[in-house]
Amino acid sequence: MADTDPAVIDGRRVRGDASRRAVLRRATDLVSVEGLDGLSIGRLAVESGHSKSSIAGLFQNKEGLQLATVAAGRSIFVDVVVEPARQHERGLPRLVALMRNLIDYSRDRVFAGGCFFAAVSADYDSKPGPVRDAVRAAMHDWYGYVAAQVRAAVDAGRLDLDDDGVELLAFSLPALYEQANARSLLWGSDRPYLLAQRAMRDLLMGAGADESALQALDG
Amino acid sequence: MADTDPAVIDGRRVRGDASRRAVLRRATDLVSVEGLDGLSIGRLAVESGHSKSSIAGLFQNKEGLQLATVAAGRSIFVDVVVEPARQHERGLPRLVALMRNLIDYSRDRVFAGGCFFAAVSADYDSKPGPVRDAVRAAMHDWYGYVAAQVRAAVDAGRLDLDDDGVELLAFSLPALYEQANARSLLWGSDRPYLLAQRAMRDLLMGAGADESALQALDG
Numbered sequence: 336m337a338d339t340d341p342a343v344i345d346g347r348r349v350r351g352d353a354s355r356r357a358v359l360r361r362a363t364d365l366v367s368v369e370g371l372d373g374l375s376i377g378r379l380a381v382e383s384g385h386s387k388s389s390i391a392g393l394f395q396n397k398e399g400l401q402l403a404t405v406a407a408g409r410s411i412f413v414d415v416v417v418e419p420a421r422q423h424e425r426g427l428p429r430l431v432a433l434m435r436n437l438i439d440y441s442r443d444r445v446f447a448g449g450c451f452f453a454a455v456s457a458d459y460d461s462k463p464g465p466v467r468d469a470v471r472a473a474m475h476d477w478y479g480y481v482a483a484q485v486r487a488a489v490d491a492g493r494l495d496l497d498d499d500g501v502e503l504l505a506f507s508l509p510a511l512y513e514q515a516n517a518r519s520l521l522w523g524s525d526r527p528y529l530l531a532q533r534a535m536r537d538l539l540m541g542a543g544a545d546e547s548a549l550q551a552l553d554g
Numbered sequence: 555m556a557d558t559d560p561a562v563i564d565g566r567r568v569r570g571d572a573s574r575r576a577v578l579r580r581a582t583d584l585v586s587v588e589g590l591d592g593l594s595i596g597r598l599a600v601e602s603g604h605s606k607s608s609i610a611g612l613f614q615n616k617e618g619l620q621l622a623t624v625a626a627g628r629s630i631f632v633d634v635v636v637e638p639a640r641q642h643e644r645g646l647p648r649l650v651a652l653m654r655n656l657i658d659y660s661r662d663r664v665f666a667g668g669c670f671f672a673a674v675s676a677d678y679d680s681k682p683g684p685v686r687d688a689v690r691a692a693m694h695d696w697y698g699y700v701a702a703q704v705r706a707a708v709d710a711g712r713l714d715l716d717d718d719g720v721e722l723l724a725f726s727l728p729a730l731y732e733q734a735n736a737r738s739l740l741w742g743s744d745r746p747y748l749l750a751q752r753a754m755r756d757l758l759m760g761a762g763a764d765e766s767a768l769q770a771l772d773g
Contacts, residue, residue: 372591456736474740499752506733506749513736514729517675521693530725533718541760 355393358383359407362400366408368448371401371455371466398466405469408451412473415440417480423551426487427494427544431551433484434508434535438528441516450516452477481505488544495543504542511535574612577602578626581619585627586667590620590674590685617685624688627670631692634659636699642770645706646713646763650770652703653727653754657747660735669735671696700724707763714762723761730754 361383366374375397380387394400420432441450448454455470482505488494489501496504515531518524536549580602585593594616599606613619639651660669667673674689701724707713708720715723734750737743755768 370589370591372589456740471740478737503749503753503756506737506746507730507753510729510733510750510753511726513733514725517732518697518725521675521690527725530722531729534722534726534729537722537760541756 351393354385354389355403356407358385358390358393359403362404363408363411363451364447366404366448367446367451367454369454371404371470374401374404376400398464401466402469405455405466405473408446408455409473411445412440412451412477415445426484426491427539427548428551430481430484430488430508431539431544431548433481434512434532435552437512438515438531441512441519442525442528449520450513453513453516478505478509481509493544493548494539500542504538507538508535511538570612573604573608574622575626577604577609577612578622581623582627582630582670583666585623586665586670586673588667588673590623590689593620593623595619617683620685621688624674624685624692627665627674628692630664631659631670631696634664645703645710646758646767647770649700649703649707649727650758650767652700653731653751654771656731657734657750660731660738661744661747668739669732672732672735697724697728700728712763712767713758719761723757726757727754730757 358379362374362379365379365382376387376390376394379385379400380390383390390400394403416433416436420429420436423429423432445451446454452470452474456474482501485494485496485501485505485508489496494504511531511534515527518527532552536552539549539552540546577598581593581598584598584601595606595609595613598604598619599609602609609619613622635652635655639648639655642648642651664670665673671689671693675693701720704713704715704720704724704727708715713723730750730753734746737746751771755771758768758771759765
């Protein structure tokens with residue numbers, strides 16, 4: 336009877352959810368260092384100190400675990416980079432906040448191996464399937480969100496760009512960020528973030544941004 | 555006796571070298587798609603149609619195979635991107651040729667999965683050891699070579715930059731290329747290469763490059 340008592344079931348669910356979150360947090364760190372291919376139920380059991388059977392119980396199989404880990408990485412990225420930027424006005428202020436948060440997120444090593452999506456992006460063109468699709472969808476949405484802010488900045492008269500210029504800036508800003516993340520990991524140095532900030536500033540100034548809007552970039 | 559006959563030994567060595575090259579070419583393609591972690595003697599045996607024992611005979615173990623594959627990828631990159639650029643004058647002409655060759659190399663899918671070093675760079679911060687060191691050394695040398703061309707262009711009066719500007723341009727040009735490689739793989743489109751070329755042109759023009767030197771970029 337105890338097994339079907341709602342309080343007992345709720346208690347189990349709460350413990351299950353907490354375990355799931357803890358295991359997934361460990362999984363996102365692991366993936367940020369080694370990529371998605373290195374993630375298996377056996378490996379995560381060793382890393383997290385949980386039993387293989389309990390992790391298998393939470394995620395069924397390797398693909399289920401990988402999908403849940405991509406979703407968890409995406410959720411943390413949104414919490415740390417996107418949500419705080421949404422407190423700023425759409426367009427240039429939000430674009431600058433996004434770039435600033437992005438650099439902080441990588442520099443502060445929110446994930447042990449730097450940017451989560453840089454680490455999984457090497458899996459773009461590995462075998463077709465739901466995991467690849469999830470990574471692609473996350474990247475697509477992120478790039479689309481950056482482009483939408485550039486466009487909104489133009490619409491609000493805060494940047495002076497034609498359609499090609501919008502596309503070019505929305506391409507170049509993430510390029511600079513991703514290079515900073517990669518070179519920082521390569522050299523164990525923070526200097527690449529400074530270079531990315533300067534290059535972003537130059538591009539935004541070149542696109543007609545006012546100096547005051549750019550202060551938040553270095554902040 | 556035949557076993558020690560020089561002609562027989564040479565014949566074996568030639569066949570061994572040819573096998574080694576063929577297997578390594580397949581290994582570089584595989585790695586460009588799946589990263590270094592996916593490369594094992596067993597997997598490569600399946601992919602290349604050679605027996606596991608013959609591949610183990612050529613490379614001893616997984617690490618030996620990974621190191622030989624990084625060396626092979628690097629050698630192809632040098633042949634396709636760096637060597638042809640060395641026919642151009644040091645400085646701005648060579649820098650422009652490098653960027654052009656780099657874009658062609660990625661767009662033409664010299665490796666099945668796009669840029670070899672973009673694919674292995676996710677392994678930067680995986681477990682310390684000779685494989686990571688080899689990848690880092692290759693990236694370090696490449697970025698250093700690009701920076702040397704920017705500096706030579708300034709010394710020859712073809713670009714107008716201070717030391718910070720040299721560092722910034724040497725950071726930004728590879729950033730644009732790597733973004734183009736990644737987005738092209740993501741979207742299955744050539745458009746990102748066009749964006750990278752435009753953005754590179756803008757940066758070089760902004761640094762004082764003469765229009766004529768930039769024609770080779772779009773070629």
